[in-house]
Amino acid sequence: MFNRLYIHIPFCVEKCGYCAFVSARARPGEIESYHELLLQEMRLAAADHEQGAPLDSIYFGGGTPSLLHPLQVSRIIDLAAELFSLSPGVEITLEANPGTIDRERLRNFREAGVNRLSLGVQSFDDDMLRRLGRVHDAAQARHAFRDARLAGFGNIGIDLIHGLPGQTLSGWREELRQALSLSPEHISVYGLTVEEGTPFALRYPEESPEIPDDDRSAEMFETADTVLVEAGFEHYEIANYARAGYRSRHNSGYWRRDGYLGLGVAAHSFLREGYGFRFSNHDTLEEYSRELVSGRLPRRDEHLLTLEDAMAEFMFLGLRMVEGISCKSFEQEFGSRLNDIYGSTIDELIRIGLLQQERGNLRLTRRGLLLSNQVFARFLP
Ligand code: SF4
Incomplete structure (x- = not known):
């Protein structure tokens, strides 16, 4: 049983240097065919699993879900509403890269039913953004935020990363100040982890002097806590801060072990059956589509919890x-x-x-x- 739905979009404009998520640049036509596969997976999954309570949240994560056309998002939400019951105030989040949106697209996402935007800003420092390999600059991030407000989004989150190469404590304070100046409802602050197999792991080997050490990272974490709590945010999860009433319901469900159904390449699911049933999908687009084209759920492994x-x-x-x-x-x-x-x-x-x-x-x-x-x-x- 589940009351949350997660949709994974494994495409990005460019691969960021630090990223170990399952995502890649889309080939022409690939997003449209992937979207059709998602719809098919949702139909198969709805026939296979009992829902439980009405859906309380839908979350488009990635990758870069804002690369979907708003009509594709609309079709996914509409099919979810047809196959599953939705709670009246269902939270529908879309992760968006500031380099992929404009006011018109945002308005169309809002009209499609998205009511919460999670903006992957990561930094307001252009030099840092270039080093990270992001496809946007700080001005685009600020514009994207303002456009989202004008498009009718009343619930916007900003993601920031600390512990970046060469980042100082005062630089981090400035990042927080810039985020607060936009008045978001939610701020996530993640510490950079240099993941094996990424370009960052080659560029910044272990104990690289450019990466802030544990003590400096701890100071940045403490600074975020002080600055954001003073600004009226509630620290509700290790990396997450929200204004009253704006915690992420979807992510809070993960920490409370609510059941969720995950659709898409490499998506994970957790169903409340027995002590819990976890399973995940194939993590390559080839295997994922091969299974669905053959009429099977694209499941890679399953684990029944003790x-x-x-x-x-x-x-x-x-x-x-x-x-x-x-x-x-x-x-x-x-x-x-x-x-x-x-x-x-x-x-x-x-x-x-x-x-x-x-x-x-x-x-x-x-x-x-x-x-x-x-x-x-x-x-x-
Ligand atoms: S936009 Fe996000 S998911 Fe895509 S490559 Fe960059 S960090 Fe990874």
Whole structure:
């Protein structure tokens, strides 16, 4: 069962130097044929899986979903409405690259039903944007934001990256200032990770002096927290800040383990069946289309969760949220007390200052937010 829908668009104008996502430049006609495959996958998946509650969110992620024609987005949303029931206030997010949109396209996306825009700005520094290999400059990002407002978007998020090559603390403060000057509803701040196999990994080998070290990255994380909270944003997940009422419902669902159906190349799904059922699609366009053309769902692998897996996920996904997890919810979901299962691990993490427990909730401390991967590793089955 699921109440969220994710659509993966694996195309980009150019590949950014730091990117390890499944995405590539589209060949002529490829986006249109991919769009048809998505519609077909949605029909097959709707016949194969029970929905559960009405869809509370639809999320177009990528890649660069704003490369889709607004009519293609409209057809996907319309088919979702036909095959699944939608909740009256369904949140429909489109990730957009500022180099791919103008006011007219934005207005058409809005008319297609998209009501939340996630703008991949990453930086307001032109030199940095060139180094990252982005296809837009800072002025285009600012224009895209203003055009989105004029096109009727009342819920816009901005993504920024810190820990960029050569970035200083004052440079990072300036990035935050520029983002706030646009008055977005949501800001995500991700730390750069240099992923193996990317051009960045060759250009910036481990411990490259150009990449801010752990202490400097921690300072940038702390700075973001101070600046954004002072500006009235709520820090609700490790990397995410929102104005009141504007948390991403779709992403919050991932951390609460809501069921979601993922469509498209390399998309992942999680259905609330038994302790949970996770599966993913083929990660090449060739295999993905071959399966669908043969009338089969393009599934690559499946994993039926055990009780132990489900409890671990509850911990390491739920702890991503700043409010943490409720001990009572754990007990309601699994019929066991949290301390009976993880008591010694929790005690140890509290003792070393990474977790804190208060009023029936367990959450990361400020230090724990910085070292979250160390905490999550302790709950892996
Ligand atoms: S636009 Fe996003 S998905 Fe595409 S290459 Fe750049 S970082 Fe990767």
